[in-house]
Amino acid sequence: MTLITHPALSELAERRYVLLLGGSGRLGLECKTCLRELAIPFWAPVRLEIDMGNLNGIAKLLATTPPAVIINAAAFTDVDAAETQRSEARQINADVPSILAEIASKLGIRLIQISTDFVFSGQAGRAYHEEDEPEPINWYGATKRAGERAALMAAPSTIVLRTAWLHGNGRPSFVHAFAHKLANGERIRAIADRFGSPTSAHSLANQIALICKSMFDGDDVPGGIYHAVGKGSASPFEIAHAIAGELDADVSLIAASSASEQPDIAPRPVYAVLDCQKIEEILGLSCEHWQDGLSHTIQQAGIRGRRVA
């Protein structure tokens, strides 16, 4: 591990701060914005400063300048590549949370571990609750589930937030790909027989920042697994229609396709919708409807194009 003593750390050493891992990712970028908005001090080291591929230095860093809270938004997120780069995916998604939780437990640090809807098979035919038994169908999902388990075993106070289908304006997503094409009057094909919980990365980051604030304020924040997603469910086809609505674009540009027409290297769950009632009831954090989150992302992206005559 390359460990650089960042100048920001010497300032933060005297204060309670959040260590944000994965701060350059889609979610991490939004976390930075939301932590700033709540005036929560944080350090978000880049890969050069903390490489999750080497576990040895993490303990040293945490022991010398322990944060009050760790947000682990770093992950091996390429679901198809995980099938072939198995040990790397396991290390980042399972071994890192395990070691973070061990250290967190010893030093009294709270850990917020981000997980995924891909821990489920998608065969239930209904929205999943936190107590449903995970049954991952690809290696990415298996490693993320192993990370959840290891973190909760080593530090039961860990907050595991399962999320899904993230979109935001830091790192472009499938939402941007659809939006740009529709805005340019190009035809798109979108899967109509796979369903999930589209989630605004900004909304999730806001929930994470509020959890950090509660922890800093000394509130009771019970550990465990929570689903943190946009409410409702949608297929990519329905998302494309919602985007067209936001852009006032021509919906006849959108053709429905089947997941079986575009086979992925890693199998994907067909119906991985998550129920988010628990986070609302226990942590008091409201989950917005997926269409509101999508609308926010599209408006923020400032994508404009040809409008329907």
Ligand SMILES: NC(=O)c1ccc[n+]([C@@H]2O[C@H](COP(=O)([O-])OP(=O)(O)OC[C@H]3O[C@@H](n4cnc5c(N)ncnc54)[C@H](OP(=O)(O)O)[C@@H]3O)[C@@H](O)[C@H]2O)c1
């Ligand atoms: N995106 C989704 O739709 C989705 C759905 C469900 C759950 N999630 C979960 O949400 C969390 C955030 O996902 P995201 O979409 O923000 O991911 P992302 O955009 O792919 O970002 C991943 C982050 O992890 C960092 N990272 C990866 N390998 C690293 C390594 N070896 N050393 C140091 N840093 C490393 C990346 O750094 P670099 O910038 O240097 O690569 C980046 O900051 C993850 O836990 C993911 O599993 C995401």
